[in-house]
Amino acid sequence: MASTDSKEHEKQLEGWFYPSEEIKSEAYVSSMDRYKELYQKSIDDPAGFWGDIANEFYWKVPPSKEKFMQFNFDTREGKVFIKWMEGAVTNISYNLLDRNVEKGLGDNVAFYWEGNFPGDSKQITYSELLSEVCKFSNVLKDKGIKKGDRVAIYMPMINELVVAMLACARIGAVHSIVFGGFSAESLAERILDSTCKVLVTADGSYRGAKLIDLKEISDEAIGKCKDQGFTVETCIVVQHVGGGSGNGTVSPRTSPVAKKPCPPIQTNFNSAVDCWWHELMSCASDKCEPCWTDAEDPLFMLYTSGSTGKPKGVLHTVGGYMLFTAVTFKYVFDYHPGEVYWCTADIGWITGHSYITYGPLANGATSVLFEGTPFYPDSGRFWGVVDKYHVSKFYTAPTAIRALMKFGKAVVQKYNRKSLKVLGTVGEPINPEAWLWYYRTVGDERCVIVDTYWQTETGGHVITSLPGATPMRPGAASFPFFGVVPAIVDEHGKELEGACEGFLVMKQPWPGMARTIYGNHERFERVYFSKFNGYYTTGDGCKRDSNGYYWITGRTDDCMNVSGHLLSTAQIESALVEHDAVTEAAVVSCPHKEKGEGIYCFTTLMEGVEFNEQLIKELKQKVRSKIGPFATPDVIQNSPGLPKTRSGKIMRRVLRQVAKNDKKIGDVTTMADSSVVDNLFHNRPHVD
Ligand code: 6R9
Secondary structure (H helix, E strand, O other), rough: OOHHHHHHHHHHOOOOOOOHHHHHHOOOHHHHHHHHHHHHHHOOHHHHHHHHOOOOOOEOOOOOOHHEEEEEOHHHHHHOOOOOOOOOOOOHHHHHHHHHHHHHHOOOEEEEOOOOOOOOOEEEEEHHHHHHHHHHHHHHHHOOOOOOOOEEEEEOOHHHHHHHHHHHHHHOOEEEEOOOOHHHHHHHHHHHHHOOOEEEEEOOOEEEEEEEEEHHHHHHHHHHHHHOOOOOOEEEEEOOOOOOOOOOOOOOOOOOOOOOEOOOOOOOOOOOOEEEHHHHHHHHOOOOOOOOOOOOOOOEEEEEEOOOOEEEEEEEEHHHHHHHHHHHHHOOOOOOOOEEEOOOOOOOOHHHHHHHHHHHHHOOOEEEEOOOOOOOOOOHHHHHHHHOOOEEEEEEOHHHHHHHHHHHHHHHOOOOOOOEEEEOOOOOOOOHHHHHHHHHHHOOOEEEEEEOOOHHHOOOEEOOOOOOOEEEEEOOOOOOOOOOEEEEOOOOEEEEOOOOOEEEEOOOOOOOOEEEEOOOOHHHHHHHHHOOOOOOOEEEEEEEEOOOEEEEEOOOEEEEOOEEEEHHHHHHHHHHOOOOOOOEEEEEEEEEOOOOOEEEEEEEOOOOOOOOHHHHHHHHHHHHHHHHHHHHOOEEEEEEOOEEEEEOOHHHHHHHHHHHHHHHOOOOOOOOOHHHHHHHHHHHOOOO
């Protein structure tokens, strides 16, 4: 016992963990030498490397060798552009569905749907999914949607969400999915930016015991669009919780807590705009010839927070994204046919797009699609679902791991979990304590952990470990994926060698990289390519150790990572100053035990306004309704004065120290009035 303990201690001190022989023996890439060999090929011969992968897909017109990768990252040389396989013709829904059915996988389960309420579950096979996608493609066409049109999707985690996105892809329409936690205002802003004539939603969804009234929020968003002079012509509503009128084919969801059907919700139905999904589907044909698209035609857009308040509609295209999500899914999770995979993310974020829908389906995989939360009906839910479907590859976020840690081991150990082999993490840097808990308590020291670093803009994993190859270090994203060439630069844009720390940039494109910001290519160039000439700037800080491992240190711009969600400080500030009582607001992140980063707001009030509990409540509500509940501030501090430079710029660096209650504020010689800082420290509210 003593010797195991000391061995354990040593291992932990060194911080190295190794994949087991069992994992190695079945891995596609089973050593670092093999990884290096494949990586080198991907860099030396992109057309050969990606050409082999492209050959596994169906192309109406195959990619030509000369046109595999074309790009310009240097604004001094002209417009920034990124193209992969331009001129090749394919359809991604055909490759995800028809091709797999033709290969004989038609009866394989594509998704085990697990509802919010235990016992509420169903499954959909590849053939069934194909038929539903064809039907909904015909519905969309019938509603006037043509190639290139944008379709907004605001849905819970249900099969119909996957159907809607693949139907868009089938007819060449561009889906714009808005996460179901966003407010009506955020939904309207996104519909307006991309002028979506059709919105697909559901009557509602339960998350734990809480009902989210998606239709009501959709109605409000449609109203806000109208106020701006834009008409959403059609709103297609899935009857998921059994709300409203119409010939419901869906039985109301049953709450195990109440042991009776959930109370039906009153769904407002405006027959000029609203249509029930099941009514349209019941008379649609299940055959639909795909629209043959160029590899560089748009596939979808997804909004992500920017340094300014306005979200960016990041645009991805068909061909490169298909190859990249397929290949990263296969290698990073080491997915083998017959295994069950589960990504707990919401499809409303990029993780769900790439690693619930596109990557897994491109591989003919079987996945779990989960509507609920990790804590409902209790904090053992994840492991219960893992056992129920014999999940072997599991993918979640550090914020979920940290939240589960506090419930202790027993609730995890109640479940078998023997099916698990690879445990993935994504969304933010994982602290070693959470990593060790994931490794020991969830994975029984038997499973491999893959820490996958990537972004909405990168489309798929760019820095990650591989299950059978990479010796693991808690907190290190490890090494670049095939085709990805990272560099670390100093603030002058000089590339640093060997062990170093600086800004993480990329030197050349990989197939899954974003091509532009929808409707604003100039912003794309400014945000990602103007800081360091010739490089794609990720916005993240990074350190490389003497073994060549990459460790992401967090955002270097005005974005915060709250529970794995990127939020811009400017967006929260503009919500706060909309309140009549506030004249100025400054928002910074502060360390938070579960969320990784919390939201700390400094507000300067109008003369004569009293700062009290009621006002704090109103300000929090303001942010919730402008952005969404996940952006609710953790702390609001009354700040009659803010630290500013003589030129009037708010010194956030100083505010971050106040938020942390750390008096080491550094050089303040440029500060106009340094007495404000003492006041801020003095008046810090009590924070847990
Ligand atoms: C996939 C996704 C992107 C930002 C990114 C970085 C952070 C994501 C990470 C990570 C450290 C990891 N991030 N994965 N940081 N280690 N494994 O989350 O996309 O929502 O666009 O966020 O998330 O800061 O720049 P997105």
